[in-house]
Amino acid sequence: MNATYGIVAITLVALATLAIGAFGLRVSRTTSDFYVASRSVSPVLNSSAIGGEYLSAASFLGVAGLVLAHGADMLWYPIGWTTGYLLLLVFVAAPLRRSGAYTIPDFAQVRLQSVGVRRIATLLVVGVGWLYLMPQFQGAGLTMRTVTGAPGWVGTVLVAVIVVINVVSGGMRSITFVQAFQYWLKLTALLVPVFFLLHAWTSDGQPSPVAPDAWFAPFGESDAMGLYATYSVLIATFLGTMGLPHVVVRFYTNPDGHAARRTTLIVLALLGGFYLLPTIYGVLGRIYASDLISAGRADAVVLELPSRMVGGTTGELLGALLTAGAFGAFLSTSSGLTMSIAGVVGQGLARTGAISTITGLRLAAVGCVMVPLVLALTADRLPVANSVTFAFALAASTFCPLLVLGIWWRGLTAKGAIAGLIGGGLCAGVAPVLTIARQPEGWFGLLMSQPAAWSVPVGFALMVGVSLLTRADIPTNVARTMVRLHTPERLDVDRRF
Template structure:
């Protein structure tokens, strides 16, 4: 592969990202601009931005790699990632926007009137963010190494630096413009080469890929562990979306609850259109790139197909376009995650600094605190990405979905729809569900247990999500007397359309 085209593609995406982010800086002046873009983003813009940040390395590269390696049953991943927005539309989108919060910890405090719940929620936002950021950074290093031969750490560090610059410069305003642009770039980057690849396949005369019978079974098995893994992936992806901090924070940027629902509907259409494309790359990979399974490089199938099927200058240019799309995937998703981490950590820094004599004299503003949090928030996942052994991007992202589904999903669903939720119950569910879903990937990566224990640890959502819900409900029932006194007014606020006068109704 001609590395010149790949380097040019990466450079153009980096320059465009920084340029569009600088354009957003012109509109970022207030705290509201930096945190929620002054709640003025239209559904069309916001849905494109959500598509941009949600379609990560796992979507752009990982889905095709999973289909190549394991077959049609891997389609549960994109189906689940898309269906999660339907769950978010039904249960969360509009009430969450009406809460008036900036972040998930804000919502927890508004609903439960508890600083302790806020602190636990803040820690979990950081944990989910770090778990999601690491595969983005690793994927960037893999992509740049594949197309240019550069050391893996170069792509990893480059993405981290660009993301921090964008978030620090303009906050939510800047990354909204960037992510909307990057959704359409990613869609175009997959769509155009696919036409050439399908044409080359039809001219080549090769038959359709012959799928073995186990290709259509749940994870290669008709029952037992395979069936459990299928359902666990479904639970994690269906429910995890509504608990991902970088997804939820985008709904705070809508003008009202109606706009939040319209945004979600458009997102469903955008995601459904996108996920058709990497699936086709995976199917073509079974014909032309089957050797990538044995070598453990299935995540590179999207990038390698043009050179294998077409070759020459045309193949190199198409590969460069795919590289641009992949790099945009890492940048847009990493920007959203970093923004969600910076938002919650920045609020805590500003609040804590206001109590200290030294920083009170200096005057640490909320915006400055957000910028410091953005710069510091990427250091841990950056270090992990550089030092940890690489695992398949789609699998590693599912760990983050399982953690979000076991913690923030119960908090949001019960907090919005059940007035009996208490601070004690919320903390019990967040801690218990978080420990169950958080320890599992650590054991899987560090220890690699076998048998049923390994199966349960590799996909924990099927048991960790019920534990999260059960602990929240049980803890709340045992502490009924501590239900917040203003719960009735809060519930009216969450469920009453904006055009109705809440004060008059309550």
């Protein structure tokens, strides 16, 4: 790709992001503006923003790379990521909005009347956020190096700086507008080149992509190990979505529970349409870019195809458009993650009484970005989709049980929640560390690299079991809290605690 076109594309996306964020600054005045955009975001705008932050580098680049390298069964990733919103719609979206909380730790304290649960939930929000942020930063560095030839750290630092500026300047107001813009940028960036690529493919007289039988088998295997890996990924993606802090926080910005449900329905449509496109890139890559597999660069297939299939100035311009979309993916997802981490840490800082809530958020945004930034600059790069799966498994093993049981079961106690959060968090958190450090093989290696199938049941079982043993600790106001969570706003009832 022509480096000049790539640099121009990245510059335009960066400037557009800062300009839209500056507009958000003009309308951000109160604490509610910074944390939840004053709970006034419409379903259409909010669903676009959710699509913008949810469709990360793993979606924009990783899905096509997985399909290219490993086959059709990798489509379980986007299917799981989309279906997770259906479960979120059914079990979580409206009651969570009615809770009146700003963050997951807020909800935990309101529901269980426990500062201890809040603190553990805060640590887990930070852990999930860092695990998700690091591959975004690394992917930005890889894209910058691939497209422009610049050192990888340039793209990593650039994304981190832009994200911090937007969060510090306007909080949730700013990033809502930014993420909505970036969803449509990403969709356009993938959609427009597809027409040229399909035309080039049909005009070229090339046969349909041919793949070995293993390409269609579960994770390359047809035995028990392959089936386990498939189902573990499904569990992580189905249940992890409702526990991702940067996804959950967006539902606090809706005016009411009904709007939260409408938002989720629109998101399902937006994600379903988007995920059709990376699949096309992965399949076409079987013909025109299969060498990327052996080179270990399967994630770059989206960026490589226009120059290989179309060529000339048109191919370079299409590649630049895809580069803009990829950079938008890093920016939008990183913004949502930083906002979710800064929100919970900022509230903790403000509780000391030494600083204001908004100042706490701004300080937290700067501090919380530094750890994943340093890790991204120093650690070895993992495949984007694999890194994100670890974050989904951790969220599914901790926050999913907390939200589902907290919303739908009166019997959940603070001790039960703490046991489930710690137990599920240790199981899903230690597994990726062992995978990265030792890279074990066989069944043990598979259980560590895909922990959700056993770590999620551990989280649920500990919460239920310990809660049954500590029934005397059920919060005294649980009946009133449950009424608030499940009563539609259109009913004129007293909704104060």
